Amino acid sequence: MTALNLAAATQITHQPPRLMLAEPMLTMRGISKNFGDVKAVSDVDVTVYPGEVLGIVGESGSGKSTLLRMMNLEETPQAGSYHLALPGREDRDLFTLDRFERRSLRAQHIGIVYQNPHLGLLMGHTNSGNVAERLLIAGKRNFAELREQARQSLDASEFPVERMDATPRELSGGMQQRVQLAKAIALEPAVLLLDEPTTGLDVSVQALVLDTLKRLQRDRAITMVLVSHDLGVIRTMADRVMVMRRGKVVEQGLADQIFQDPQHAYTQQLVHAKL
Amino acid sequence: MNIEVSIPTTPAPVLRVEGLTKQFKMHHLKRTLFAFDNIDFELREGEFILLKGENGAGKSTLLRTLYRSYLPRGGHAYYHTREGVIDLASAADVDIAVLRRREIGFVTQFLNARPRVAAEEVVAEPLRLAGTYHAEALVEARRWLGAFGVKKQLWAAYPSTFSGGEQQKVNLARALILPQRLLLLDEPTASLDRDARNALVERLTQLKASGVAMIGVFHHPEDVTGLIDQEIALKAVKIEDQ
Known part of the structure; x- marks a missing residue:
């Protein structure tokens, strides 16, 4: 019997996609949005591939709805870029429109x-x-x-x-x-x-x-990008899930992994409170 | 004079697992639960591995970790895709999603029933996602529902209203309709009646002959005795509280 792998206490870092050949449909990078002194969204990246459903879950004040309003170009962040893979517009940061x-x-x-x-x-x-x-x-x-x-x-x-x-x-x-x-x-x-x-x-x-x-x-x-505080709705719909808290992404992963094996203390609390 | 030279052909590798380790860190209890540690094995095309061990030894956990419903804590699981080797332990989430659609199947006892989707549509879906025409996929779906002993009257009904046993048959038909490269089987025979169990073993035999690699946990391993190439025994990892 080999020694227990106690050193493996941290999570394995994931590699960039290799099999997914399509370019992302939606790409946001380094999004930060403040309302006065309140940091609603801090340094958030979002990538959604064609045909995917991304679920964004978090309680009120987590920044999830602000993020969605920015995707809908209703709000402009103080920092960050936003691209949609639209023919002829791939290179345009939509916040500059x-x-x-x-x-x-x-x-x-x-x-x-x-x-x-x-x-x-x-x-x-x-x-x-x-x-x-x-x-x-x-x-x-x-x-x-x-x-x-x-x-x-x-x-x-x-x-x-x-x-x-x-x-x-x-x-x-x-x-x-x-x-x-x-x-x-x-x-x-x-x-x-x-x-x-x-x-x-x-x-x-x-x-x-x-x-x-x-x-x-x-x-x-x-x-699709689906924002909800309701884990049941997210679980039914989403392929991948982003968990937000206080304007930051605390964890993201495949939907079944987020629900069956949540890593972050906050996600564990959220999932266990629901089940 | 004829000299016959027989060259032993080794089937191509599908999965090589090295030092795979899984722990669950439970923040609210401030504890780490050790599921399995430093697992090594190799699986080739058409091979069948039976996982053995007591309850809690980590058999299902190992299957779920390979499928990435659980995140491994250490080690590698080199999977030979049609487009090269990828480490399931560290592959991007979207790549895992691609593999689940195309190459890696997970078969459990539980149906994820969705409201208002007919049994035959549930079964046909993997074929449709893989590009088969709707009508053709439906014909195939009905054939498999029949083979697993789901009554004809139920094919167009919603499985959410079915009994547990019938739901499981729908689930198996769905999980096995599309030949995968790697199948993970988590007690698929539990609570199946004899006919459905025979249909399942028959399908697994067919898939194995066509080169599908399988790793399975079976409550009654005697169901699949003829299929087993390797057995891996898992032991519950004992650890004192920190």
Whole structure:
């Protein structure tokens, strides 16, 4: 019997990818964002590969939602760069875009579903109109075509299309999230951002919305970044997980590894508190 | 006069494990749990390794560490991919994800049932992800559901409503539908009925003959006696409190 390998007390350092040949779809480097004296995000790197679902988990104040807002170009950090693998734009740091370029890039290439549907939808407009707005910004003008594309997108989000001419105000929370989702995927975005998409919904409704997201992910291989404080949601959806605390990434890994063999004291506490 | 020269052909290596070590550091208890230490072995194409040892000896832990659901603490697991050798102990997470899709399968008793996905779709999924057409993948999925003894009426139903035994059959059909290079088997026969167990052993025999390498933990090793090439005995590592 050989001596116990007590020296192996530290974690093995991982090598750079060799088998994954695709370039990352989303790359953020050295992101730091302060609000006054508060460091919301400090020196965070994010890499998401095409077709992957990255889950970002952490409690309120961990910086996860701020990070997502930066991915949506709603906020600009004090330091750091952001690239999406868009044809012709690979070399452009998206934080250097002006207001108009940002708006057009967001409409064309970034989809987002907010926890609060009021942030994503015009409550008095029709559901189909909310989805078509996205297409209009992207330059589509033919009415019949707009309506048909909106219908297809609502259908893909498993929204009952016979209600496409109602308004979000008349819908349940779960249905409002489906309209947001239809709007977000209408233009086949490079990345779909999900900010607590099922938080606040009934558990059974939550399961159905997550199932729709899973289906879409499987059928279309959409690259997603999902932010949630809910470990169950992250576990259901994510391929890889980043754990954030006080603006920093404390641990990241394959989803099953984060849940079955968490390394950091904070992640262990989080996972054990949940199970 | 004919001289027959027989050249012994050694199957190509699939995995070489050197000094693989796993410990669990449990922060809230301020303790380190030693699972296994300095494991060495080599596995070639078409070989079957049976892991032996008492409960708690680290058999399942070793399988999970090779699959990287657990992070090893030390050592190497050199895996021969179709594109060269990669150390599973230190490969990037995204590379492990690639290998799980293409080359390394993990078979357990437990189905990760998802709501509103039909049994046949669950089984067909690995083929679809590997690029098989939907219709073709479904035909193959139904064939395997049949082989494992899942009743025809259940093929289009959601496995989340099935009994434990039926779920396990769906899970096995899914795990074994796509021939992998390396299969990790974590007590796949536990609580299976005789027919399903026979179908499983038959499939494993087929896969082994086609060159799939396997490492398995079996509650009843007699189920797979004919398949075993090597046995590795694991011992629970004893350690006093620090």
